[in-house]
Amino acid sequence: MLSKFTRAIRRHWQLYLFLLLPAVYIGIFAYYPMTGVQLAFKKFDYNLGIWGSPWVGFEQFRKFFSNYMFERVMTNTIRISVLGTIAGFPVPIIFALCLNCVFHLRYKRTVQTITYMPHFISTVVMVGILKQFFHPRVGVYGIFYTMFTGATAGDLFASPSAFDPLYIFSGIWQGFGWGSILYLAALSGVSPELHEAAMIDGATRFQRVHYVDIPAIMPTIIITLIMSIGSLLGVGFEKIFLMQTDMNMRVSEVISTYVYKRGLGSGGNSDYAFSTAVGLFNNVVNLILLITVNKIASMVSETSLW
Amino acid sequence: MAEKIKLIRQDKIFYTIVYAIITLLTISVLYPIIYVLSSSFSSGTAVSTGQVVLFPVDFSVEGYKRVFEYERVWMGYRNTIFYTIVGTINNVFMTLICAYPLSRRELPGRKGFMAYFVFTMYFSGGMIPNYLLMRDIGYINTIWVMIMPGAFSVYQMIVTRTFINSTIPYEMLEATKIDGCSDFRYFTMFVIPLSKAIIAVLTLQYAVGHWNAYFGAMIYLTNKNLFPLQVFLREILVMNQIQPSDFTDEETRMIMQGMADLLKYALIVVATFPIMCFYPFIQKYFVQGIMIGSLKG
Numbered sequence: 001m002l003s004k005f006t007r008a009i010r011r012h013w014q015l016y017l018f019l020l021l022p023a024v025y026i027g028i029f030a031y032y033p034m035t036g037v038q039l040a041f042k043k044f045d046y047n048l049g050i051w052g053s054p055w056v057g058f059e060q061f062r063k064f065f066s067n068y069m070f071e072r073v074m075t076n077t078i079r080i081s082v083l084g085t086i087a088g089f090p091v092p093i094i095f096a097l098c099l100n101c102v103f104h105l106r107y108k109r110t111v112q113t114i115t116y117m118p119h120f121i122s123t124v125v126m127v128g129i130l131k132q133f134f135h136p137r138v139g140v141y142g143i144f145y146t147m148f149t150g151a152t153a154g155d156l157f158a159s160p161s162a163f164d165p166l167y168i169f170s171g172i173w174q175g176f177g178w179g180s181i182l183y184l185a186a187l188s189g190v191s192p193e194l195h196e197a198a199m200i201d202g203a204t205r206f207q208r209v210h211y212v213d214i215p216a217i218m219p220t221i222i223i224t225l226i227m228s229i230g231s232l233l234g235v236g237f238e239k240i241f242l243m244q245t246d247m248n249m250r251v252s253e254v255i256s257t258y259v260y261k262r263g264l265g266s267g268g269n270s271d272y273a274f275s276t277a278v279g280l281f282n283n284v285v286n287l288i289l290l291i292t293v294n295k296i297a298s299m300v301s302e303t304s305l306w
Numbered sequence: 307m308a309e310k311i312k313l314i315r316q317d318k319i320f321y322t323i324v325y326a327i328i329t330l331l332t333i334s335v336l337y338p339i340i341y342v343l344s345s346s347f348s349s350g351t352a353v354s355t356g357q358v359v360l361f362p363v364d365f366s367v368e369g370y371k372r373v374f375e376y377e378r379v380w381m382g383y384r385n386t387i388f389y390t391i392v393g394t395i396n397n398v399f400m401t402l403i404c405a406y407p408l409s410r411r412e413l414p415g416r417k418g419f420m421a422y423f424v425f426t427m428y429f430s431g432g433m434i435p436n437y438l439l440m441r442d443i444g445y446i447n448t449i450w451v452m453i454m455p456g457a458f459s460v461y462q463m464i465v466t467r468t469f470i471n472s473t474i475p476y477e478m479l480e481a482t483k484i485d486g487c488s489d490f491r492y493f494t495m496f497v498i499p500l501s502k503a504i505i506a507v508l509t510l511q512y513a514v515g516h517w518n519a520y521f522g523a524m525i526y527l528t529n530k531n532l533f534p535l536q537v538f539l540r541e542i543l544v545m546n547q548i549q550p551s552d553f554t555d556e557e558t559r560m561i562m563q564g565m566a567d568l569l570k571y572a573l574i575v576v577a578t579f580p581i582m583c584f585y586p587f588i589q590k591y592f593v594q595g596i597m598i599g600s601l602k603g
Contacts, residue, residue: 004414008414008415012407012410012413012414012489014488014489014490015406015407015410015413015489016407018403018404018406018407018489018493019403019404019407019408019419021400021403021404022400022403022404022423022458022463023419023422025400025457025458026422026423026426026460028439029439029454029455029456029457030426030430030431031426032431032439033430033431033432033435033436033438033439034429034430034431034435035431035435036431036432036434036435036436036438036439037431037432037435039434039435050435050438094327095327095328095331098324098327098328099328101320101321101324102324102325102328111328111332112589113586113589114332114335114336115331115332115335116585116589116592117335117339117582117585118335118339120514120518120578120581120582120585121518121578122517122518122519122520122536122539122577122578123518123520124518124520124536124539124540124543124544125518125539125543125574125577125578127543127544128539128542128543128544128570128573128574129338129342129574131543131544132342132345132543132567132570132571132574133338133341133342135567137354137356138353138354138356138567139356140341140359142356143356143359146356173334173335173338176331177335181593181596181597182596185593185596185597204316204317204320205316205317205320205321206316206317206320237521238520238521242540242544259432259433259434260433260525263433263434263437264433264434264437264525272434272438275433275434276432276433276434276435279432279433279434280432282432283429283430283432286428287428287429290428
């Protein structure tokens with residue numbers, strides 16, 4: 001056993017040397033912080049540090065589950081995530097199927113260049129654009145609102161009912177073009193012979209989409225769906241945090257923003273241990289969801305992540 | 307014959323719908339972009355009185371002049387360029403040296419290493435343990451915190467590994483091995499030159515990531531001299547903080563209030579311009595990257 005090990009090292013030492021740096025790096029920046037999740041079961045004492053702080057068992061979790069914020073952040077997270085998936089998931093698929101039918105290649109390329117563009121806009125700029133576009137006075141929304149009703153528009157960022165649509169549709173706007181690439185790639189792999197055979201049998205273009213194209217991208221659809229269900233509670237921190245205002249906080253506070261505010265926020269009530277516990281809860285639920293969904297998918301469709 | 311005509315008519319309707327959907331979606335993407343561009347090239351009064359809907363009104367470059375007088379924007383720009391260049395070099399280097407050995411199927415322990423890396427994609431310590439790590443190793447308020455954490459993405463590493471596996475023939479390695487070529491030499495003389503496409507993909511992905519990042523800077527940096535552009539943008543675009551004292555010129559300070567919105571539009575353009583400029587030329591590499599990523603390795 002030992003000789004096998006030393007032989008491997010001697011023979012491939014250069015390759016192991018390559019791996020050394022990334023492995024150490026991941027060790028420090030990914031695995032070491034994982035030891036910090038013990039904080040979730042402790043009461044953090046600034047002077048004693050993570051390792052020295054006293055254990056309190058599941059106290060932090062109990063505190064979280066009994067907190068009124070628990071229900072709020074959970075429902076907000078799940079609501080935003082589910083609505084976002086329902087509204088956003090089909091768009092890139094439909095777009096890719098349509099684009100695949102376009103036979104004017106220059107038009108196709110132009111459309112692609114334009115629709116991929118928003119993907120590269122940073123979250124900060126994206127929210128900045130949203131704020132300007134829907135500005136009650138300066139923005140297009142405000143201008144048209146005044147034009148048709150004569151009144152001045154309300155501030156959408158102050159309205160809780162406007163938060164979901166703003167968040168979800170801006171997400172679709174930014175992501176559907178880019179999201180379609182995956183499906184287009186799968187569609188480009190469809191053998192032309194299948195289409196030819198279908199045409200000889202008298203299939204219309206629509207029937208060919210239905211019976212040739214859609215089955216061809218089904219595995220991709222399932223994988224993408226697994227990923228998005230697996231990250232149900234992983235609603236992105238960045239954009240929601242930037243879109244939050246005091247007025248929409250009731251519907252916009254999600255787990256990740258809550259973790260940030262309770263941990264590093266400037267409210268004066270920062271509690272490292274509590275925040276870590278909430279974060280760990282989120283992480284574990286995500287992991288369980290991902291594994292479960294993947295299991296189910298591999299059972300029913302033979303398509304899975306692993 | 308009758309059936310053939312019917313077929314064509316059905317297809318015609320279908321194509322009309324398809325082209326309509328595509329065109330509608332494209333216009334809906336394009337319009338906000340045009341709106342922002344047009345606004346940024348209008349006059350301050352036209353913007354603040356809500357006249358700009360499609361084309362610039364009272365064409366002017368006033369907004370851009372103001373942006374370039376804004377000292378914090380320059381500082382942010384400079385910092386962002388630095389973080390992007392240094393960070394990206396670090397990222398690409400790490401990704402390559404990690405992906406190459408793992409692409410060698412005969413390497414003992416390869417599966418173990420792979421699991422070691424992949425696990426971190428699905429589980430992490432979380433915000434506070436990460437923060438405490440940065441504090442303990444003295445990264446808070448240093449440039450390192452913008453470059454080192456997240457220095458390589460395991461996902462990109464897997465994409466790179468798949469690329470190497472599928473494009474560089476194994477026979478080549480065997481042939482060079484017979485000639486006594488070491489792994490180092492093989493990596494630098496053959497793997498790197500043959501991986502140009504994936505290196506382009508990695509560079510662009512990582513560079514865009516660095517350019518657009520704000521979260522790390524927000525939690526780890528308090529020293530304004532180190533702030534990247536996105537953090538300043540957040541203050542101005544999202545939090546509405548424009549500090550008249552940032553302007554050296556008294557007159558500018560006076561008219562600043564009315565210019566605030568115009569400045570925002572110009573800022574949006576200035577901050578996004580570098581990426582948008584390069585993007586059409588490198589689009590195909592990005593697409594390539596996604597396609598390789600979709601292959602299961």
